Amino acid sequence: MGTVPTLSYSSVRTYLECPLRWKYLYLERLPEAPRGYFSFGRTVHSVLEELLRPYLRPTARRTEGLTQRTLEHFGDYRAEPPEPIRPEELLELYERRWIPDGYESPEEERRYRELGRTLLLRYHQEVVRQPPTPVAIEAHLEAKWEGVPVHGYVDRIDLTPAGGLEVVDYKTSRGLTVQDALTSDQLALYQVLVEHNFPNPVEGLALIDLRGGIHLASPPRPTQALAALRVSVGEVSDGIRDEEYAPTPGRACARCEFRDRCPEFKEVPAADRERLAVLVDRFVDLRDSEQNLERELRSAALALHEVAERLGLHRIPGERGVAVRRRERAARSGAKAAEPAASMPRPIGRWYWEIEAAARASSPRRTDRRKATAVGPSEGSAS
C-alpha cells in the first residue's frame, strides 16, 4: 500500500492524465525535461512577485489551532500605495531573473525574451494605474481537504473592497477566455486552500492573462462544483494508495519525456519480433472467429425464440442436445449477458437459450449454463 503525498493541482492533473507518468515524476522523482515555456513562466512570475511585494498589506490568517491573528499583530502599516519601481528597474530585474533553460533555439529564446518585456511593461502600467491590494504573494498554502492533504503556491490573494478575498493566478499562455477562469480546477483548488487558511470569505477567482492584458474574473465555485473536484482528488489519492500506475496513453504522451521507459512505447526486441508477430496474428484471427460465432449464435437463438413464442414452447430437442429457454434470473448465475443485436425484434422479457446434453435431457436442472445465449434486449419489459 502506497503512501499518499500532499497533492498539488499539477500532481492531481498529472495522475488523472497518466498514473505511470505521475509515478515517474512524483514517486521516482525522475527529472522533467526543461521546457522554454516553463522557464519563461517562472521568470515572469518571479519578476511580478518582486514588483508587487511593496503593495503587500497585512491580514489575519488562520493558524493551526484555528485561532486568528488580527491586524494588531502586524505593527505599523502604511495605507498609502508605495512608490512603484521604475520601468527600467523592472527590465533590469527581468534580465537578472531570466531563466535560459529549455528553449529550442536562440531564436525561440529571443522571441520569448521580447514577449516578456512587452507584457511586463504593460502590466507595470496597469499596476501604476490601479495599485493592487495583495494580502499574499506566491503563498504556499496547505490544507487537509476531507482527509486528503493538498497544497499549492497561490500567485496572489487580493483584498476586495468588501473585505473578502480574490484569488489570482497569472497566465503567460495564449488565447485565454473568461470560460477558462470559470472552469479552472486550479483556481478551484486554490479557493479551497485559501478558505482553509484565511478567515475572510473568498469573493472571487481570477486569471490574469498577461499576453492579452486582461483580468478574467469568476465568482467563487459553489459547493457542488468543489464536490466534483473533491471526487477527483479522492480518486487520485485512492489510486496512489493502491499503487495503481497503469500507463494511460493520450494527449500527455506527445510531451512525455519518459517514452523510452514506458511500456506503451517500448519496442519489441528484434529477437522476439517474428515469433510474437505470428502469435498476435493468430490472436486477431481467433478474435474474428469469436465475433462471427457470436453473431451466428445470436441469430440461431433469435430463430429459436421466434418459434418458441409462436408455438408456446420452452424446450426444443435436437439430435445432440435440447435447447432450453430461460428467463434472465435463471440464467444469470452462469451465463454472460450479451448485448442484443440492433436488428432483433422486441421480445417478451429477456430470455436466454441454454443447451442440455442429450443424455441428460430429462433433467432440466443439469443445464449447461456456459452455453447460454441471450435474446432479449430490454430489461424490465413486460413478461
Ligand code: SF4
Ligand atoms: S508515454 Fe504516455 S503512457 Fe507512457 S508514461 Fe508518458 S504519458 Fe504515460
